[in-house]
Amino acid sequence: MKRNPILRHAALTVAVILSAAAGTQAYVLLSPRRTWDSPPNYRVDNRGQSSVADGDFGRTRTRNAITSSSAWNGAGTGTRINATVASISGFRLGDNIPMLNFRDPLGACTGNCLAATFTGFFSSRGNGTNRINDADIVTNTAHNWGSTGDPCSGQEFFIEGVMVHEIGHGLGLAHTNVSGATMFPSVSACNNGPATIEADDRAAINDLY
Amino acid sequence: MRRWQSVLGVGLLLVAAVPASGSTFIHISRGELAKRASAVVVGNVLSVESFWTRSGQVIVTEAMVEVEDAVLGEGPSVVRVRTFGGTVNGYTVEAHGFPTFSQGERLLLFLEPDAKVADVSRVLGYQEGMYRVATDKAGREIAYPVVDDGAAVIDVTGKPVAPARPIALDELRHEIRENARLAGRPVN
Numbered sequence: 001m002k003r004n005p006i007l008r009h010a011a012l013t014v015a016v017i018l019s020a021a022a023g024t025q026a027y028v029l030l031s032p033r034r035t036w037d038s039p040p041n042y043r044v045d046n047r048g049q050s051s052v053a054d055g056d057f058g059r060t061r062t063r064n065a066i067t068s069s070s071a072w073n074g075a076g077t078g079t080r081i082n083a084t085v086a087s088i089s090g091f092r093l094g095d096n097i098p099m100l101n102f103r104d105p106l107g108a109c110t111g112n113c114l115a116a117t118f119t120g121f122f123s124s125r126g127n128g129t130n131r132i133n134d135a136d137i138v139t140n141t142a143h144n145w146g147s148t149g150d151p152c153s154g155q156e157f158f159i160e161g162v163m164v165h166e167i168g169h170g171l172g173l174a175h176t177n178v179s180g181a182t183m184f185p186s187v188s189a190c191n192n193g194p195a196t197i198e199a200d201d202r203a204a205i206n207d208l209y
Numbered sequence: 210m211r212r213w214q215s216v217l218g219v220g221l222l223l224v225a226a227v228p229a230s231g232s233t234f235i236h237i238s239r240g241e242l243a244k245r246a247s248a249v250v251v252g253n254v255l256s257v258e259s260f261w262t263r264s265g266q267v268i269v270t271e272a273m274v275e276v277e278d279a280v281l282g283e284g285p286s287v288v289r290v291r292t293f294g295g296t297v298n299g300y301t302v303e304a305h306g307f308p309t310f311s312q313g314e315r316l317l318l319f320l321e322p323d324a325k326v327a328d329v330s331r332v333l334g335y336q337e338g339m340y341r342v343a344t345d346k347a348g349r350e351i352a353y354p355v356v357d358d359g360a361a362v363i364d365v366t367g368k369p370v371a372p373a374r375p376i377a378l379d380e381l382r383h384e385i386r387e388n389a390r391l392a393g394r395p396v397n
Contacts, residue, residue, distance in 0.1 A: 030303075092266040093302045106267050107325050108293045108304065109232070112334060114363075116232035116293075116304065118267065123299045130301075143235070157367065162233065169232075169305055175361060185361030186369040187233065 027183065027204035028174040034121045034130040035172050035208050042066065042083035042167070045102040049159055050141065054149030058159040059085050061147045062100065065160035066167045070196045071182070075205040080171060093120045096133050098170060100163060104138040115139045115162055117169040135170030137163065144189075152190035161194035162187055168201065172208050176200050232306040233361045236370040237334040243388035246319040246333045248282030250274065251342065251378070255287070257310050259295025268302040270295035271329070272310035274318065279397055280382050281389050282320075289329045290318065306360030308332045308339050315342040317352050317381065336360050342378055350378035 044066070048057020063083045067073055072080040088099045091106075109116040120134035139145075146156030161182075168183050175185040178200040180193065187194055197205075243249065252274040259270040272290045294304035310316075319338035323329040332338045337360075340352035354373040356362060362370045376384075386396045 092264075093268065094300060106293065108267070108307075110324070112235040112237045112337075114233040114235060116306070118294065118302055118304050120300065120302045123301075155365070165233070185233075186363055186367060187361075188367035189365075191367065 026178045027176045027181075027200050027207070029204065029208060030119070030169070030172050030174050032124070032130050033128065033172070033208075034119065034132045036132050039079045039081055040098045040132075040135065040170070042081060042170075043086040043088050043097060043099045044083050045088045045100060046085045047088075047102060049102040049139065049145045051145045051156075052147045052150055052159055054147045056149070057102075058145065058147040058150075059102070061149055062159050062163050065164055065195045066100070068195070071164045072167065072171060072197065072201075072205055075197060075202045076209075078209070080205060080209060081167060091136065093118055093136055094134050098135050100137045100167075102139050103141055106138055109138045109140045110142075111140075113140050114143055114157065115166055117166045119170060119172075132170075132172065137166045137170065146190070148192050155189055157187060157189055158192040158195070161192040164197070165194045168205075171205065173201070173204050176204070232304070233363065234306065234335055234337070236362050236364050237337055239373070239384065240388045240391075242319045242334050242338055243281065243385045244392040244394070245321070246281060246338070247322055248284045248288075248320045248330070249280040249318065249385050250276045250284065250288065250320065251278040251280060251317045251382075252276040252288070252315070254310050254312050254314050254316065257312050259297055261297060267293060268295045268297050268300075269293055270310060274316065278382070280317070280385050281394070281397060283397075284320075288320065290320065291323055291326065291329050291331055306336060306357075308336055308355070316340065317342055317378065337362065337373070340376075340381070351375050352378045352381045 044063045048059035052058035063085050067083050088101050117137050121130040121132045144156040145159050146152050147159050165182055173183050176183045181198045181200040182194045183201055255273045255275050257272050270292050274288050276286055292308045294302050317340040319333040320330040321333040323331050336356040339355050342352050345351050353375045356372045364370055389396050
């Protein structure tokens with residue numbers, strides 16, 4: 001039962017290559033793969049998030065963050081997302097109107113849920129991709145929210161960073177294992193890092209669009 | 210050659226096992242789940258149906274779960290458990306990181322009443338409140354956590370929380386009852 005050293009070395013090499021590949025190409029797309037036909041026009045809830053004490057309930061900062069060139073619109077050429085602060089009355093999935101709701105009219109995101117994204121899509125276009133026609137976000141007001149315009153108490157989650165992350169899902173991205181990337185599944189209190197996309201996020205969005 | 214195939218197979222499995230999708234949740238411990246759940250059941254999924262809610266706002270999916278063991282709490286022999294998301298007429302609403310159900314699977318569920326619909330339950334703690342039960346090679350029943358990377362599970366400071374490990378079903382039942390007893394709840 002003597003092991004072949006060449007095979008053993010080769011197996012180790014394959015494992016290292018796989019591991020390295022996973023590290024450099026870490027982004028993950030939602031499965032099944034799905035994209036918008038054209039950049040979505042998000043409506044950002046004009047009521048704002050009541051716990052954000054920046055004089056504007058975080059609505060303008062959120063809109064600016066999700067459309068910023070530091071976020072998805074700076075990933076490459078062209079616009080990935082548009083957004084306006086507007087009424088989100090008539091909130092529903094499948095209506096072709098993507099909405100970022102600072103509350104949760106569905107009652108879906110309660111208790112330990114911080115924010116939830118829903119994507120609505122049709123079956124394959126025929127080329128293996130699916131067509132997103134709606135992606136709505138709901139927020140749990142029971143948690144502590146802040147913004148970069150609101151001195152952080154140490155326990156607040158910045159609304160801008162969380163929403164840039166959730167919008168990433170709405171555009172078709174899943175979580176990455178690259179720490180520090182916007183799509184990494186973690187967000188620290190008083191840290192708005194996720195509002196700025198990193199190389200891994202850029203590669204992901206440019207893979208899709 | 211076989212050894213190469215097995216190395217490549219393991220590599221492909223690792224690549225295929227990468228996460229897919231997401232919402233953000235604050236971690237809830239099993240102790241807390243046992244304290245707060247209205248019931249904890251082990252049961253089999255008899256059927257699964259997706260439909261638009263009466264308000265037309267979202268697609269939901271309901272599973273009929275035949276209760277085989279009420280670990281905690283009282284309830285009917287078949288419980289209706291609702292989750293968000295599903296597919297209707299070729300249109301899918303995906304609720305990222307929420308529980309999903311398949312007909313025929315065996316589950317352990319921490320349940321809470323649905324705040325909006327009478328006689329319907331929801332999984333408390335989202336994916337953290339759900340385990341899939343299967344028998345291992347030694348014939349032991351194992352409860353497998355179902356938290357996938359659709360859920361970003363973080364602690365109150367925002368740090369990611371390591372997923373729960375598979376646990377023998379009997380051990381999990383015992384732990385739940387102990388946690389409930391510690392919380393001053395009546396135990397079945």
